[in-house]
Amino acid sequence: MTEIFALAAENLISPIVLSFALGLGAALARSDLSVPEAAAKALSIYLLFAIGFKGGVSVADHGVDAKLGLTLLAGVILSALLPLLAFFLLQVLTRMDRLNAAAVAGHYGSISIVTFVAATSVLESRGIASEGYMVAVAAAMEAPAILSALWLISRGEQSGRMDAGLWREILLNGSIVLLVGAFVIGWVTGPEGLAEIDSFIVAPFKGVLCLFLLDMGLVAGRGMQKGRGALGLGAVAFGILMPILGSFAGLAAALVLGLSTGGTVLLMVLAASASYIAVPAAMRVALPEANPSIYLTLSLGVTFPFNLTLGIPLYVAIARAATGG
Amino acid sequence: MQTHKAKRVEITIEKVMQSRLTDALQGAGVTGYTILPVFGGSGRSGAWDRTGQVSRAEGMVQVVCIIKPDRMDALLDAAFAVVERHIGVVCVTDCEVLRAERF
Numbered sequence: 050m051t052e053i054f055a056l057a058a059e060n061l062i063s064p065i066v067l068s069f070a071l072g073l074g075a076a077l078a079r080s081d082l083s084v085p086e087a088a089a090k091a092l093s094i095y096l097l098f099a100i101g102f103k104g105g106v107s108v109a110d111h112g113v114d115a116k117l118g119l120t121l122l123a124g125v126i127l128s129a130l131l132p133l134l135a136f137f138l139l140q141v142l143t144r145m146d147r148l149n150a151a152a153v154a155g156h157y158g159s160i161s162i163v164t165f166v167a168a169t170s171v172l173e174s175r176g177i178a179s180e181g182y183m184v185a186v187a188a189a190m191e192a193p194a195i196l197s198a199l200w201l202i203s204r205g206e207q208s209g210r211m212d213a214g215l216w217r218e219i220l221l222n223g224s225i226v227l228l229v230g231a232f233v234i235g236w237v238t239g240p241e242g243l244a245e246i247d248s249f250i251v252a253p254f255k256g257v258l259c260l261f262l263l264d265m266g267l268v269a270g271r272g273m274q275k276g277r278g279a280l281g282l283g284a285v286a287f288g289i290l291m292p293i294l295g296s297f298a299g300l301a302a303a304l305v306l307g308l309s310t311g312g313t314v315l316l317m318v319l320a321a322s323a324s325y326i327a328v329p330a331a332m333r334v335a336l337p338e339a340n341p342s343i344y345l346t347l348s349l350g351v352t353f354p355f356n357l358t359l360g361i362p363l364y365v366a367i368a369r370a371a372t373g374g
Numbered sequence: 375m376q377t378h379k380a381k382r383v384e385i386t387i388e389k390v391m392q393s394r395l396t397d398a399l400q401g402a403g404v405t406g407y408t409i410l411p412v413f414g415g416s417g418r419s420g421a422w423d424r425t426g427q428v429s430r431a432e433g434m435v436q437v438v439c440i441i442k443p444d445r446m447d448a449l450l451d452a453a454f455a456v457v458e459r460h461i462g463v464v465c466v467t468d469c470e471v472l473r474a475e476r477f
Contacts, residue, residue, distance in 0.1 A: 214394065333390045337459045 052369075056362035063174075065167055066358055068259040072266020073354065077274065084264035092261040094227060099250040099257075100166050100184060101228040105235020106243045107181025116306055117182045120316070123302040124186040125193050127320050131298060132158035132197035135291055142290070143283040145343070151201035152332050152339035156348045157291050158194025159324035160187055162224060163265060164356045168318040170258055171361050172311045177374065179311025183319075184232050188225050190319055195219060195331050202336065215334050222327050262357075269349050276346025284343070288351030292321035296364050300371060310374025317364040322356055323348035378474035382440050385453055386412060387462040389433035395456045396437060402452035405477070407439040417461070434462075440469060440477050 060066055075082040084092075108117075132154035139150040165187050172179055235242065243251075280288075299320030303313035325348045332339055368374065387395055392409065399407060412434040441449055446466070453464060471477060 218390075330390050333388055333460075334394075337388075337461070 053363055053366040056366050057359055060171065060362040061358060063171075064255065064259050065170060065262055069262040069266040069269075069354070069357055072263040072268075073270040074266075076267045076270025083267060084260070089261070089264045092257055092264070093224075095250075095257050096166050096254075096261055097162065097224055097227045098231045099254050100169060101231025102235035102243070102246075102250055104181040104184030105232040105237070106240055107179075107235075108232075109236050109239035111181065113182075116180070116308070117185075120180070120182065120186050120306055120308065120312075121189050123306060124190045124316070124319065127295075127298055127302060127316075128158045128160070128190040128193040129197050130158070131295055131320060132194050132201065134294060134298070135287075136201050138287055138291055138294070139284075142287045143281060145284065147205045148202060148336065149339050149343050151198045152336050153287075153344045153347055154201060155194050155198025155332065156323045156325070156328045156344050157295065157352075158190075158197055159192070159328045160190045160319045161322035161324060161348070161353060161356070162187060162228070162326070163261070164318055164322040164353060164361070165315065166258060167262070167357055168315055168361050168364075170255060171365065172314060175365070177311040177314070177365070178309060179315050180309060181235075183312055183315040184228060186316070187319055188229050188232075191222075191225055191324070191327050192219050194324070195328060195335070198328075198332070199335060215331060218334075219327060219331050222330075224326060265353070269354060272346055273350040276342045276350055279340070279342040279346050280351070284347060285351055288347045289355050292323070292352050292356055292360055293363075296321035296360070296367070300364075300367060303368070304371060308372075310368050310372045313368040313372050313374075314361075314365050317368060318356065318361060321352075321360055321364065323352045325349040325353065375472065377470040377472060379443060380440050380469050380471045380474070380477055381443050381446050382438065382467045382469040383446075383449060383453070384465045384467075385437045385457065385462065386415075386434055386465075387437065387457055388460055389435050391456060391460055391462075392435050392437070395453065398452040398456045399437070399439060399449060402448045403445060404439050404441060404449055404452075407437050410436040410438065412436050417463075440471060442474070442477055 072082075132151075135154035135157040136150055139145050139153060143150070145153070165183075169179070238245075296317040299317035300313060302320075303316040308316060325345060329341060329345055329348075332344065333341065385395060396407060396409070415434070439449070450464070450466075457464060
């Protein structure tokens with residue numbers, strides 16, 4: 050327990066978390082500080098490319114084993130099943146109607162790539178190695194949760210609307226294409242490729258992540274202000290309890306697979322995080338009657354800050370204790 | 375100068391629905407349209423603005439098209455099929471254009 054508090058305290062005063070806190074505080078204080086839309090987009094492209102490329106290089110360096118396929122499969126299964134747990138928890142903790150509960154549940158089966166990036170940064174700074182292919186697992190976990198959410202809805206009186214265009218948008222959304230594409234480039238070019246561009250994608254990584262998290266803090270803070278009143282106490286409790294339960298599901302899967310300590314942390318983080326990019330867009334098309342104030346405020350305003358500040362150090366400590374790493 | 379009567383249709387809709395709407399409009403015979411970014415606004419679904427959005431899910435756009443009056447019904451039927459379940463505003467106004475053959 051002492052280690053968890055020490056890790057959490059250390060994490061809380063890291064530049065990454067403090068940058069996020071600055072954005073959050075500025076937004077809540079109604080400052081006019083903002084990161085231009087195009088700049089925020091450029092920062093996210095950089096981060097996705099860098100994390101995908103480094104993941105690919107790691108796979109090229111250490112080789113591929115059967116665990117890659119099994120871990121991908123475990124990620125898909127987690128993404129499909131976690132919404133069922135989230136839906137059940139929402140029905141126990143809140144009075145949310147079926148439609149909104151299913152929409153929220155879909156978000157909690159999918160993943161937050163920014164939380165994943167922040168976790169890899171924490172692992173790097175602590176010298177904890179992880180499987181490079183976890184990047185591919187992150188990409189694979191984006192979509193199955195959406196299907197689960199629509200299945201939950203179809204069991205009631207309503208139904209979601211899925212068409213071929215939406216499938217294409219989900220499976221080929223820019224983040225997934227960039228992440229997987231950079232992963233493949235890193236895999237193909239290997240350590241030699243990394244040596245050519247490492248001054249661009251390794252050294253500046255944390256600084257760029259700080260700026261991006263400053264923007265995420267601003268977005269989360271403004272989301273909290275807009276969504277004020279949309280969430281009851283039960284929903285807020287869900288937003289903190291669900292990632293912890295999700296992380297334990299990720300831990301169980303990682304232990305069965307025999308992942309490294311770093312890989313275990315990353316699978317826990319993926320299972321604990323909630324989407325606020327791919328799934329909200331899919332929900333607006335498939336379930337337009339669901340209230341975006343509820344699912345966006347929960348995933349971006351409650352779960353994301355929790356994971357970034359307390360969740361990641363908690364998952365690191367639990368993974369280290371469980372794997373002996 | 376000679377002008378011709380036409381209808382200007384403005385459809386403000388969620389950005390995620392943009393391509394579905396323009397596909398439907400083209401299917402209904404609309405030959406041209408303009409897409410404008412919408413900075414922000416407020417309505418039955420609450421206030422919102424473009425700044426600081428992390429998801430495509432929250433943005434809005436406005437699709438503007440100018441058509442001959444006799445093609446209005448087909449356009450509105452096509453547009454309504456897309457926007458029916460979604461946040462948005464459909465507005466029709468009279469206007470005049472210089473080159474009628476273009477619409």
